[in-house]
Amino acid sequence: MSVIRTVNLVKIYSGGAVPVPAVRGVDLRVEAGEFVAVMGPSGSGKSTLVHMLGGLDARTSGEIWLDEKRVDTLSESAWALLRRKKIGFVFQFFNLVANMTVADNVELPALLAGAAPKDARERREHLLGALNLADRADSAPGQLSGGEQQRVALARALANQPSVLLADEPTGNLDSRNTRDVLRLLSDVHKEGQTIVMVTHDARVAGLADRLVSLFDGEIVDDGRITRRRTGTAGEVIDLR
Amino acid sequence: MRLHLLALLAKEPAHGYELKQALEQTFGSAYPSPNIGQIYVTLGRLEKDGLVRAVDVEQSNRPNKKVYYLTTKGREILTVWVDEPTEGPRVRDEFFMKLVLAPLTGIADRMALISRQRRHYLGLMSDLNDLLARTEPDDRVAILLIEGAMLHLQADLDWLERCQEDLA
Ligand SMILES: Nc1ncnc2c1ncn2[C@@H]1O[C@H](COP(=O)(O)OP(=O)(O)OP(=O)(O)O)[C@@H](O)[C@H]1O
Ligand SMILES: [Mg+2]
Numbered sequence: 018m019s020v021i022r023t024v025n026l027v028k029i030y031s032g033g034a035v036p037v038p039a040v041r042g043v044d045l046r047v048e049a050g051e052f053v054a055v056m057g058p059s060g061s062g063k064s065t066l067v068h069m070l071g072g073l074d075a076r077t078s079g080e081i082w083l084d085e086k087r088v089d090t091l092s093e094s095a096w097a098l099l100r101r102k103k104i105g106f107v108f109q110f111f112n113l114v115a116n117m118t119v120a121d122n123v124e125l126p127a128l129l130a131g132a133a134p135k136d137a138r139e140r141r142e143h144l145l146g147a148l149n150l151a152d153r154a155d156s157a158p159g160q161l162s163g164g165e166q167q168r169v170a171l172a173r174a175l176a177n178q179p180s181v182l183l184a185d186e187p188t189g190n191l192d193s194r195n196t197r198d199v200l201r202l203l204s205d206v207h208k209e210g211q212t213i214v215m216v217t218h219d220a221r222v223a224g225l226a227d228r229l230v231s232l233f234d235g236e237i238v239d240d241g242r243i244t245r246r247r248t249g250t251a252g253e254v255i256d257l258r
Numbered sequence: 259m260r261l262h263l264l265a266l267l268a269k270e271p272a273h274g275y276e277l278k279q280a281l282e283q284t285f286g287s288a289y290p291s292p293n294i295g296q297i298y299v300t301l302g303r304l305e306k307d308g309l310v311r312a313v314d315v316e317q318s319n320r321p322n323k324k325v326y327y328l329t330t331k332g333r334e335i336l337t338v339w340v341d342e343p344t345e346g347p348r349v350r351d352e353f354f355m356k357l358v359l360a361p362l363t364g365i366a367d368r369m370a371l372i373s374r375q376r377r378h379y380l381g382l383m384s385d386l387n388d389l390l391a392r393t394e395p396d397d398r399v400a401i402l403l404i405e406g407a408m409l410h411l412q413a414d415l416d417w418l419e420r421c422q423e424d425l426a
Contacts, residue, residue, distance in 0.1 A: 056376070058423050193405070200387070220412045224383030231373050233422065239373030243380045245388070250287035251400040254389055255407045 018085065020181050020212045021047040021070060026079035028065050028235075039065040041235035042079070047181070052203075052213040054223040054243075057232035063216040064109055064185050066232065070214065071106045071183045072096035084180055101130045105174030107184035109216070113158035113166055113173070119145070120154040123172045130177040137176070144172035147202045149195070163190035171199060175206060182206070184215040188222050200225060259292070259300050260309075264336045267310060267328040274298050274324070286397035301326055309335055357421060369426040376418055383411050 028040040040062045047053055055063050068074035070081065072088065081089040083103065091099065100106070105126075113122050120141060127137035145151050148168040158166055167190045174182055188196050196219070204225050207213060217223050224243070231239040248254075266272065266280045274297050281292045301324075304310040309332035312324040328336070353375055360371055390404050 054380070056419075058419050201391075204387075204391075218416075220380065220383045220415045221387060221408060223380050224387045226380075229377050229380055231376065233369070233426070238369055239377070241373075241377055243377055243384055245381055245384045248385070248388070250291070251389060251393060251397075251403050252285065252288045252290035254385060255288075255403055 018049050019046050019082070020049050020051075020084060021045065021214065022080075022082040022085075023070070024080040024082075026066075026069060026081065027077045028062070028069060028074065029077045039235055040069065043235075043237055045230065045237065045240075047212060047214060049212055050207075050210045051228060052207045052226045053215070053228045053230055054226035055214065055216045055230045055232060056218065056223060061232040062235040063232055065235075067183045067185050067214060067216055070181075071104050072100060073106070101126065101177070103180040105177070105179035105182040107167075107170045107174045107182070107187045109185040109189065113169055115158055118155050118157060119150065119161070119169050122158065122169055123176050125176075126173055127177040132177060140176055140178075141172070144175055144202070145169075147198065147205070148172055149198050164192060164195050167191060168195065168199060171202070175202075175211075178211075181212045181214060184213070184217075186216055186218065188217065188219045196221060259296065260304060261336060261339045263297065263300055263304065264309060264328060264332050265340075267326055268333060268336055271313075271325050271327045273315075273326065274301060277301075277326075284399070286400045287393060288397075288400040288403045304332070308332075354421075357425065367426075369422070372418055372422045372426060376415060379411055379415050379418070383408065386411070 023043055023045045026040060026043040026045075027038070030037040030039055043066060055066065057063055065074060069076050069089075070083075072091065076089050079089070080087060083099070088096070088099065113119075114125070117125070123141045123144060124137045127140055128134065132140070141154075142151070145154055148171065150165060150168055150172070153161060153165060153169075158169065161169065167187060171184070171187050174184065188199055191199060200221060203213065203222070207225065213226075215222065215226070223229065226243055228242050229239070230237055262281065263277055266277055266284075272280065274294060277297055278292050278294050281289050301310065301312070305312055305326075309329055310326045311329050312326050314322045315325050316322055353371075357368055357371055360368055386404055386408050390401070390408075393400050393404065395401070
């Protein structure tokens with residue numbers, strides 16, 4: 018079953034002096050459980066594409082289907098409802114609620130989606146623990162570093178076990194230690210069947226994906242599997258000479 | 259392997275099997291499992307070139323074993339090797355040659371070449387991710403080696419993107 022399907026999806030920003038075609042006819046199909054990495058140069062339309070998939074930006078033309086239901090025609094309030102239930106979103110510039118604690122930021126989406134308070138709390142504790150943030154639970158987002166806020170945003174997006182996790186550069190602000198925590202969590206939820214569509218410049222993150230979609234000038238120029246081949250110890254895999 | 263063995267012998271004289279063990283201890287899984295036969299062949303050549311000297315040590319109820327010492331000439335060669343700057347890995351790039359020359363051959367378009375290469379690099383990265391997950395945290399030399407390879411790959415990918423922006 019396709020979790021996401023787009024048909025000739027187009028986005029033209031027409032607010033400025035000249036219209037900007039940001040996404041130009043994208044046909045994309047993402048199957049349940051797939052991990053798709055989206056890469057491409059700056060300005061190639063990556064953010065615009067995932068924003069449309071999450072209903073955060075209206076499409077200009079074309080179709081978007083989510084869990085086999087057409088969604089591009091939904092009203093804003095219907096989208097909001099759908100997002101609570103089915104979509105976890107991590108923004109390129111994390112959007113945390115400033116006047117709520119880290120714990121509440123993560124728990125809220127699950128509660129809004131109708132989870133039992135006890136389940137929501139357990140899930141929050143698990144996610145914050147996995148991202149090495151347990152001791153920041155009672156802080157306000159403003160007291161956190163960029164990398165910490167980024168991880169909270171990821172925990173929040175995963176809180177209600179969405180049909181699809183949409184993420185836009187979720188490791189942009191992380192150092193290597195924190196990236197490792199994020200990599201492990203992503204790899205774990207993917208193994209549990211989480212569908213993921215992720216924009217990233219970070220090759221380590223993209224290396225977790227099953228499939229790579231390359232965007233260029235608003236179009237898909239490549240779409241194919243990432244194949245693994247070599248096994249062995251470090252000394253066998255990496256040529257020391 | 260010549261210079262690696264010289265470096266180990268600079269610390270103390272040793273016989274072939276001890277050198278194998280020392281390589282394993284120093285590098286952990288970062289060294290492609292040193293083969294004892296290869297070590298003896300290398301030691302033989304080093305001896306012929308005058309970089310090491312072998313001394314027979316008698317053993318009760320066993321054949322004599324050879325213990326190897328570093329010679330003065332061996333130490334000089336080793337010092338030169340350690341002292342001189344090391345060539346970086348990105349001095350020659352086969353893919354770049356393909357990319358620049360491809361349109362002349364009429365075979366492939368650059369966009370396709372870049373896309374395929376990007377997926378190839380990510381496949382390698384994926385192997386490294388697995389490798390890192392499988393490597394014991396106390397195998398520190400191996401972990402550094404893997405992290406180094408990952409950073410190189412990241413640079414290759416960033417550079418591929420630059421090529422795509424400018425050439426494709
Ligand atoms: N709100 C907007 N109004 C007008 N143009 C926009 C708007 N948002 C994005 N664009 C333009 O659309 C194009 C695609 O932008 P987008 O943010 O999707 O790129 P991106 O691939 O995510 O880049 P980056 O890697 O820098 O994040 C760019 O040319 C950008 O300038
Ligand atoms: Mg973007």
